[in-house]
Amino acid sequence: MAGHYVVRNITRPDADVVAGLREAGVATVHEAMGRVGLVSPEVVPRQNGSAMAGPAVTVASHPGDNLMIHAAVETCREGDVLVVTTTSPSTDGMFGELLATSLRARGVVGLVTDAGVRDIAELRAMGFPVWARAISAQGTVKASPGSVNVPVVCGGRLIRPGDVVVADDDGVLAVPAATAPDALAKARKRLAAEEGKRKQFQEGVLGMDMYGLRELLDRLGVEYVDDLPEDFR
Numbered sequence: 202m203a204g205h206y207v208v209r210n211i212t213r214p215d216a217d218v219v220a221g222l223r224e225a226g227v228a229t230v231h232e233a234m235g236r237v238g239l240v241s242p243e244v245v246p247r248q249n250g251s252a253m254a255g256p257a258v259t260v261a262s263h264p265g266d267n268l269m270i271h272a273a274v275e276t277c278r279e280g281d282v283l284v285v286t287t288t289s290p291s292t293d294g295m296f297g298e299l300l301a302t303s304l305r306a307r308g309v310v311g312l313v314t315d316a317g318v319r320d321i322a323e324l325r326a327m328g329f330p331v332w333a334r335a336i337s338a339q340g341t342v343k344a345s346p347g348s349v350n351v352p353v354v355c356g357g358r359l360i361r362p363g364d365v366v367v368a369d370d371d372g373v374l375a376v377p378a379a380t381a382p383d384a385l386a387k388a389r390k391r392l393a394a395e396e397g398k399r400k401q402f403q404e405g406v407l408g409m410d411m412y413g414l415r416e417l418l419d420r421l422g423v424e425y426v427d428d429l430p431e432d433f434r
């Protein structure tokens with residue numbers, strides 16, 4: 202990349218699609234997309250019971266420096282998710298309750314970061330959800346240039362500005378903006394199918410029968426025996 206940029210405008214996907222993806226949840230949408238799109242599970246929810254989805258406003262920050270997070274706040278709108286990455290690995294606590302307060306004032310629904318957060322008790326108390334690689338009190342400076350609203354890699358996953366970031370207790374998922382409506386349609390189909398399966402499981406039907414897994418085990422050469430064979434003793 203040639204230099205550093207603050208890109209003011211991003212294209213945001215339809216709000217109903219975003220809300221639908223949040224309701225469907227990370228695991229279901231991830232499955233519906235063909236088991237892709239997850240941010241590394243090293244980027245951990247730092248609270249319980251929060252679920253969010255929103256268009257990504259992205260930050261590529263110098264490690265140990267939160268200047269570009271402040272620059273990003275100005276580009277955020279109601280319903281956005283801030284995605285913060287560093288240009289080399291860092292666990293410094295570059296985000297805390299003050300920045301959360303500033304983001305909340307602009308209607309941002311949460312933070313996903315490849316780096317560290319601090320003031321975690323205050324963040325939990327104010328109900329601002331964060332998914333972060335680390336909790337660290339390590340302070341940072343405001344000194345180095347970086348970029349806002351450029352494609353970034355967070356937890357090993359490419360996230361473009363305006364992609365839908367879905368996050369809950371299971372982790373973080375990035376849904377490319379162009380495929381978000383299709384992902385939602387598939388997720389809803391999946392939820393309906395799971396409803397039927399749940400009913401059957403409640404009635405005691407075995408997955409072995411529901412999914413035809415006896416035949417599969419047979420094909421795979423798995424043998425049913427009454428006692429542990431000699432070679433395992």
Ligand SMILES: O=C([O-])CC(=O)C(=O)O
Pocket residue numbers: 267294295296297298299300301319320340341
């Ligand atoms: O200000 C900082 O450097 C990060 C922080 O603790 C906050 O946002 O409250």
Ligand SMILES: [Mg+2]
Pocket residue numbers: 297298299320
């Ligand atoms: Mg603080």
